[in-house]
Amino acid sequence: MKTIMVQGTTSDAGKSTLVAGLCRLAARKGMQVAPFKPQNMALNSAVTPCGGEIGRAQALQAMAAKVPLSVDFNPILLKPNSDTGAQVIVHGHALTNMEAAGYQDYKAVAMQAVLASHQRLGQSYQLCLVEGAGSPAEINLRENDIANMGFACEVNCPVIIIADIDKGGVFAHLVGTLALLSEQEQALVQGFVINRFRGDIGLLQSGLDWLEEYTGKPVLGVLPYLHDLALDAEDAVTIENRTENASLNIAVLLLPHISNHTDFDSLRLNPKVDLRYVRHGEKIGNVDLIIIPGSKNVTSDLAFLCSEGWDQEIKRHLRYQGKVLGICGGLQMLGQKIVDPLNIESSQKFTMALGLAALTTELKETKQLTNVSGHCLLNNGKVDISGYEIHCGQSEGEALKRPFLAFVEHPLGAATDGFISEDNLIAGTYLHGLFDNPDTSTAILQWASNGKFDCSGFDLAKHREAQLEKLADICEQHLNIDKIFALDV
Missing domain, CATH: 3.40.50.300 (P-loop containing nucleotide triphosphate hydrolases)
Incomplete structure (x- = not known):
């Protein structure tokens, strides 16, 4: 080779x-x-x-x-x-x-x-x-x-x-x-x-x-x-992304240890969505949907979220019938408490969460890594959904009896994932990549807008493939490709 x-x-x-x-x-x-x-x-x-x-x-x-x-x-x-x-x-x-x-x-x-x-x-x-x-x-x-x-x-x-x-x-x-x-x-x-x-x-x-x-x-x-x-970023978050004449306004909380922010690439690229990352010192403001993203250090990022006053803004947003979605670590933050007996992420063995969902999360030593597919249950529908799980937390509680999705088949035998609140204002899931499928993205955005979202979800896979082809064309045009592939020492 x-x-x-x-x-x-x-x-x-x-x-x-x-x-x-x-x-x-x-x-x-x-x-x-x-x-x-x-x-x-x-x-x-x-x-x-x-x-x-x-x-x-x-x-x-x-x-x-x-x-x-x-x-x-x-x-x-x-x-x-x-x-x-x-x-x-x-x-x-x-x-x-x-x-x-x-x-x-x-x-x-x-x-x-x-x-x-x-x-x-x-x-x-x-x-x-x-x-x-x-x-x-x-x-x-x-x-x-x-x-x-x-x-x-x-x-x-x-x-x-x-x-x-x-x-x-x-x-x-x-x-x-x-x-x-x-x-x-x-x-x-x-x-x-x-x-x-x-x-x-x-x-x-x-x-x-x-x-x-x-x-x-x-x-x-x-x-x-x-x-x-x-294209998918290795680490840096693309902050500037304001869209005029958007049908939906979404705020993603930019946590210090945010993980897998590529979850939101399809939203960022959708011309009908105004996606904004809310940074340190900023207010969430008036939006249709607040997303609490994944985190590599949930307890630390939860403390940061509260120190910014975002917890109070989230509760005010819900009083005005706004929607909230928690993904992976964000789901855990929406619960009652987070338990870390083995100090997987921090020295705190017990942390009170936002208290917006009847569930408790315990951080386990073994990380769950799976590619999965199923049906999204928002809007009383069964839209196909696929993605991947990366988490060491396991959540239990009454909230999970109203699941966000039902698996077609799960490597570990799970039947469902996440939750939808009884008032239909809050949802949570462990699934990353959930917006990548345009049909799933459409269903979530329809839920977030109470059925008023007037365009389809963005097809990220099709867009990615076109971008890779474009990149290859540019490289072929501007680089000495034959010389590069013939390089030796």
């Missing part, structure tokens, strides 16, 4: 997007291609067919490559649950929680898991396209590195470095990054890609010529700024 790695001068330089574009181009050429990220730190994740968990970016890249999801595409996933700690997920399953200092010592063990995954992929794929993390020039993180040059040196693969010209200082970023690498690492760098260029390429040419002469490395292409490219 041939391996090519994309590293960036900074976070958000375009690594994920470039790998996704190259994956689709390789698939077009008939190659069996595997996306790979040795170590990912993100709260957006996806569930594989085998019941493992990987970063959302690698799931997107697998879709671009037209291959089924595998835990080997992202062997180490770190999900931050505090400013200094994270849950460590190895080969798709949670191992433990670690503080940053402790994880530095664990990296040597983690590298073995990374190399094992890469070796297994080599048995089934012709090409492995690897995404680095952050920057390879972070001096304080270079010891025992497994995410960037540490991995590249271990497997001796060619490296492309991508930089974002839109932020300014692109030549300093590229030259400085290269200068901070060792001689062995510099030798692995086979070229540069410049991302998000606006304007006349002729005005950039003298800089490209200088860069190639100064470094002795070729520029493999310049990608334009893609204003309307919308």
Whole structure:
């Protein structure tokens, strides 16, 4: 298996997007291609067919490559649950929680898991396209590195470095990054890609010529700024999304440890929906639907929610017959209390919740990771619904006797999920991805608007596929693709 790695001068330089574009181009050429990220730190994740968990970016890249999801595409996933700690997920399953200092010592063990995954992929794929993390020039993180040059040196693969010209200082970023690498690492760098260029390429040419002469490395292409490219984000939340003449106004509470905010991509892209993330210091205001999203640290985020005064705003919203939807951690917050006897998420063993639903949640040691399908029971209907579960909480109580959905088949034998309140104002579910199906999305938005929503839900899968095709076309037009796929060391 041939391996090519994309590293960036900074976070958000375009690594994920470039790998996704190259994956689709390789698939077009008939190659069996595997996306790979040795170590990912993100709260957006996806569930594989085998019941493992990987970063959302690698799931997107697998879709671009037209291959089924595998835990080997992202062997180490770190999900931050505090400013200094994270849950460590190895080969798709949670191992433990670690503080940053402790994880530095664990990296040597983690590298073995990374190399094992890469070796297994080599048995089934012709090409492995690897995404680095952050920057390879972070001096304080270079010891025992497994995410960037540490991995590249271990497997001796060619490296492309991508930089974002839109932020300014692109030549300093590229030259400085290269200068901070060792001689062995510099030798692995086979070229540069410049991302998000606006304007006349002729005005950039003298800089490209200088860069190639100064470094002795070729520029493999310049990608334009893609204003309307919308793909699943690895971690960053797209905040600005105001829509004029919307049929429905939705507020999503931006919690400090919000997880899987990709749940709301189809709402954000729907031209009839005005989706707004409510941030620290902001009021929720007058909306049709308030969504409490998933969280990696429910008790901490619940305290944050209350400190912002959003709990009182939610209750006022309900008094005026507004709708509230809780997803995963949001469902747990709507209940009576959250019990954490094993300190899975925090040192608090008992937390009073919002008290808006008759249910109690206990956080368990084993995380539930499943892809599921069933029927959404809102509006007295049976609209097909599908999605995935990622949670360690188990909820019980009277509220669950009025379920949100009925499963067609559940790997663990569950018959139903979530709840709908007796007054039909509040609903909760553990299901992520519930808005991705346009029929399900329509049903939920009809419920939120009391039947007044006048358009269909957004088809996210169709949109994603069109965006991947567009991205591949742009990469083919602006990059030296033949040279990239022929790179070697």
